[in-house]
Amino acid sequence: MPKVTYELPDGTVHDVDVPCGQSVMDGSVRNNLPGIVAECGGSCSCATCHVFLEAGESFFDEPTDEERELLEFAEGVRPNSRLSCQLIISDGCAAVRVTVPGTNG
Amino acid sequence: MTERVLIIGAGHAGATLAGLLRQAGHPGPIELFGDELDLPYHRPPLSKKFAEGELEQWLRPMEFYQDQDITVRLGDRVVAIDRAERRVHVASGESYDYDHLVLATGARPRPLPVPGADLDGTVSLRTLADARILRKCVAERRRLAIVGGGYIGLEVAAVARANGVEVTVVEREERVLARVASPRLSEILTAHHRARGTRILTGARVVRLSGADGRVRAVVLDDGTEITSDAVLVGIGALPRDELAAAAGLRCDQGIVVDAQARTNDPHILAIGDVTRRPLGTGTLVRLESIPSAAEQARQAVATIMGDVPTAAEVPWFWSDQFDLKLKIAGLVPPLPRTVVRGDPSAGRFALFHHDNGTLIAVESANRAAEFMAGKQFIASGTRIDPARLADDTTPLRDAILH
Known part of the structure; x- marks a missing residue:
């Protein structure tokens, strides 16, 4: 099963197995990791699952217009900002790493 | 600190709180009571989705609660709170002690006070069980009347219409979403729905539902208009489920009254979610029914229980999908x-x-x-x-x- 590495707002680092077809958000929620709030449950409606994608960019689709728009005014946005509900894990994923900001509410 | 937290209500607020308490390091027992039989689930899809398998979206998988040492008691109802003994009694006869009690009992659909509202084929929408009935009604019967042009009504109208159902929305006020949206948004959405074949009647007062053989056949308006329909959704707002709190002598006023840190007038009892009336910015008390509000109040309750710094006030917001x-x-x-x-x-x-x-x-x-x-x-x-x-x-x- 692909592993995703989460660096949390408190600086701790967690490696989590995330099944294919699930999102980086799902992996965080399932393990009750702080920082990814995910109020809308993954429907790209709320921007409370904002992460910085540090490694593994090539495994994921480009952000949709909607995701881009949600991120444009998200707090602390950076060039590698993504909504983790839109980062779907697939078979080939390896060494995916995200930093979770402390600003998701 | 091994204080015992009991959470009454396993909706979005209650289930979120249970997870957040563990996340924050609460070491004591956490017990989550729900009167429904389903595990805590996302409610927004109930009015936005239609296809089999899309309705049931669990907030967390079942193993989550085990892993996090959260006891979930489903299908039982808390019937009384003994504040002096700090104990709750449930319908099945058991009782449970608490150090912190959190009421997250939510809201129930406002009933339609007209003759015929109990006819088969007439449904309201709050729970997953309701949504399953509604989907079955709509799938079998091809004409749907919706009493109430609020967000629930319009979302169901959109998804039913998109699936080829004949839909009529009956709204008592002069515009849809009269209590919650601006006149301009009401106007835009009305046009959007009508352009997709939904009939919207405003300023329309329902006097009764008529039926045959116990099944609903039509919605009857005060001017005599009959809207033939095989199924009727009643979506005319929700009422806070504050009876338990009121019976225990907690301060209630169209909802359980709390402060900005989710506290009731009993220092051992908090309340969160759709059931509360709480101060926002200006200090006026409001009762909000939304996921972000439930989540915000869950964060307030965590801070209060853990003795952390109170959370900052958030701007209320919500979302809706229509076509x-x-x-x-x-x-x-x-x-x-x-x-x-x-x-x-x-x-x-x-x-x-x-x-x-x-x-x-x-x-x-x-x-x-x-x-x-x-x-x-x-x-x-x-x-x-x-x-x-x-x-x-x-x-x-x-x-x-x-x-």
């Missing part, structure tokens, strides 16, 4: 708003900014997520905007800010 429109609303729309329109309502991409002399109060957007996110920030920070620049879609949003 191709992804609506996102931030702030509370004032009764007589001054409104700037940005974008093109007829193309389904727009934002309505409501302001008071340039100070932004609320934004209602459709398929314009950037405007929503910017608006929410501007409201939180009290940012003043230039209405003329904001109305010009070619001017970047940031350039509409007055410094």
Whole structure:
């Protein structure tokens, strides 16, 4: 099963197995990791699952217009900002790493 | 500290709180009581989805609660709170002690007070069980009447219409969404629904539902109009489930009254979610029914229970999906708003900014997520905007800010 590495707002680092077809958000929620709030449950409606994608960019689709728009005014946005509900894990994923900001509410 | 937390109500607020308490390091027992039989689930899909398998979206998988050492007691109901003994009694006869009790009992659909409202084929929508019945009704019977043009009614109207159902929405007020949206948004959404074949009647008072062989056949209005339908959804608002709190002598006023830290007038009892009336910004008490509000109050309760710094106030917001429109609303729309329109309502991409002399109060957007996110920030920070620049879609949003 692909592993995703989460660096949390408190600086701790967690490696989590995330099944294919699930999102980086799902992996965080399932393990009750702080920082990814995910109020809308993954429907790209709320921007409370904002992460910085540090490694593994090539495994994921480009952000949709909607995701881009949600991120444009998200707090602390950076060039590698993504909504983790839109980062779907697939078979080939390896060494995916995200930093979770402390600003998701 | 091994204080025992009992959470009454396994909806979004209660289940979120249980997870967040463990996340924050609460070491004591956490028990979550729900009177439904299903594990805690996402409610928004109930009015937005239709296909088999899309309705049931669990908030967390079942193993989550085991892993997090959260006891979930489903299908049982708390019937009394003994505040002196700090104990609750459940319908099955057991009782449980608490150090902190959190009431997250939610709301129930307001019943339609007319003859015939109990006919088979008449449903309301709050629970997963309700949604399963509604889907079956709509799938078998091809004409749906919806009493109430609120968000639930319009979302179901959209998804049913998109699946080929004949839909009529009956609204008592002069416009749909009269209590929650601006007149302009009501007008735009009415046009959007009508253009897709939904019949919308406003200023229409339902006097009875008529039926045959115990099944609903028509909605009857006070002017004699009969709307033939095989199924009727009643979506005329919700009432707070505060009876348990009221019976225990907690302060209630159309909801359980709490402060900005989720505290009731009993230091051992908190309340969160749709059931509360709480102070927002100006101090007036409001009862909000939304996921973000439930989540915010869950965070307040965590801070109170853990003795952490109180959380900062958030701008209320919510979302709705209707056909191709992804609506996102931030702030509370004032009764007589001054409104700037940005974008093109007829193309389904727009934002309505409501302001008071340039100070932004609320934004209602459709398929314009950037405007929503910017608006929410501007409201939180009290940012003043230039209405003329904001109305010009070619001017970047940031350039509409007055410094």
